[in-house]
Amino acid sequence: MTQDSPASEQTIRASGRRMTMQRVKILEALKRRPGHSTTEQIYAQVCADDASAEMALSTVYRTLDTLTEMGLAVSFSDGGVTTYEWAGDDEPHHHLVCNGCGTTPEIAISALADLVETIEQQHGFAVDLRHMAIRGQCAGCREKSEAPR
Amino acid sequence: MTQDSPASEQTIRASGRRMTMQRVKILEALKRRPGHSTTEQIYAQVCADDASAEMALSTVYRTLDTLTEMGLAVSFSDGGVTTYEWAGDDEPHHHLVCNGCGTTPEIAISALADLVETIEQQHGFAVDLRHMAIRGQCAGCREKSEAPR
DNA sequence: CTCCGTGCAAAGGCTTTGCACACTC
DNA sequence: GAGTGTGCAAAGCCTTTGCACGGAG
Numbered sequence: 001m002t003q004d005s006p007a008s009e010q011t012i013r014a015s016g017r018r019m020t021m022q023r024v025k026i027l028e029a030l031k032r033r034p035g036h037s038t039t040e041q042i043y044a045q046v047c048a049d050d051a052s053a054e055m056a057l058s059t060v061y062r063t064l065d066t067l068t069e070m071g072l073a074v075s076f077s078d079g080g081v082t083t084y085e086w087a088g089d090d091e092p093h094h095h096l097v098c099n100g101c102g103t104t105p106e107i108a109i110s111a112l113a114d115l116v117e118t119i120e121q122q123h124g125f126a127v128d129l130r131h132m133a134i135r136g137q138c139a140g141c142r143e144k145s146e147a148p149r
Numbered sequence: 150m151t152q153d154s155p156a157s158e159q160t161i162r163a164s165g166r167r168m169t170m171q172r173v174k175i176l177e178a179l180k181r182r183p184g185h186s187t188t189e190q191i192y193a194q195v196c197a198d199d200a201s202a203e204m205a206l207s208t209v210y211r212t213l214d215t216l217t218e219m220g221l222a223v224s225f226s227d228g229g230v231t232t233y234e235w236a237g238d239d240e241p242h243h244h245l246v247c248n249g250c251g252t253t254p255e256i257a258i259s260a261l262a263d264l265v266e267t268i269e270q271q272h273g274f275a276v277d278l279r280h281m282a283i284r285g286q287c288a289g290c291r292e293k294s295e296a297p298r
Numbered sequence: 299c300t301c302c303g304t305g306c307a308a309a310g311g312c313t314t315t316g317c318a319c320a321c322t323c
Numbered sequence: 324g325a326g327t328g329t330g331c332a333a334a335g336c337c338t339t340t341g342c343a344c345g346g347a348g
Contacts, residue, residue: 018302018347039338056305061338063303077226080313081337096274105274111267118260124288125245125254139273167322167327188313205330210313212328229338230312 008072008088015070022055026063027072035095035104036076036083039064076133098138105138157221157237164219171204175212176221184244185225185232185282188213225282247287254287 008027009019029045030037037045043060046053064084067073074087078097095104116127157176158168178194179186186194192209195202213233216222223236227246245254265276 127285136276
């Protein structure tokens with residue numbers, strides 16, 4: 001694998017799209033960020049990575065949308081704001097999203113395998129694990145909220 | 150259980166809030182609708198239930214938010230639009246949300262029990278099943294989309 | 299050279315909020 | 324009677340879109 005042409009770029013070119021400087025930078029930023037990121041966070045990350053990077057926020061919106069369409073990113077909708085996450089390499093991984101502190105610990109795909117299979121058999125429904133976020137409360141927040149407000 | 154004072158009303162009163170005609174009607178509409186409903190759909194349902202019901206859309210927003218806070222409803226964020234679902238009675242049930250046609254077939258809670266337990270044991274994470282929506286493709290849409298665009 | 303992608307800025311849709319009045323308790 | 328909830332309407336926020344220019348192929 002060539003360092004200057006990661007798989008993601010190949011994928012983009014293969015789809016008939018063009019590799020622009022903006023897309024390269026957004027891809028880098030997306031890969032760099034752990035967990036979910038809002039469009040604006042990615043935009044900020046791009047600026048942080050390269051202060052001389054002139055980019056419009058709308059470009060980030062469009063690019064993220066494109067990447068999601070191509071499966072290189074996955075999107076989530078959390079309370080009116082859409083977040084994205086890199087999904088180009090390795091297996092899809094899933095997050096537990098804590099309603100309290102917002103942390104997103106990962107869980108192994110194996111934990112979900114049974115569920116997916118069951119659903120597929122019983123309903124003929126093909127689960128898209130990439131879009132799966134499981135909400136709840138992490139260990140830390142559980143302790144704190146023994147006494148809910 | 151009194152017909153005129155369902156548990157949901159008791160809950161509302163118990164929290165120190167007032168039972169207004171608007172809340173009653175929104176509750177009814179919410180209970181009546183299957184699956185997820187947008188704020189506007191619930192608003193429309195209220196109007197349908199009682200044509201003489203004067204109500205502002207903002208009231209529906211506020212009420213739905215309140216009900217969610219109290220656990221009588223659960224909310225989902227699907228692509229910029231928030232949807233709600235009644236969650237006051239019976240066990241929490243979960244939906245498969247088809248990315249294709251938008252249908253939301255239910256799945257039995259038992260299918261998730263193992264997953265929940267596993268996550269709890271491995272991560273100390275308390276899964277909130279009420280907020281769980283599993284996305285993917287239903288049987289019908291799978292057939293149609295054998296050839297993705 | 300051709301055409302896609304970008305920047306800029308305005309429009310758009312959903313949701314929230316301030317204020318005065320009505321209604322619940 | 325006291326205070327919450329509502330209606331109305333405007334403001335707010337995130338996101339999308341139109342247009343002309345610039346860069347990729």
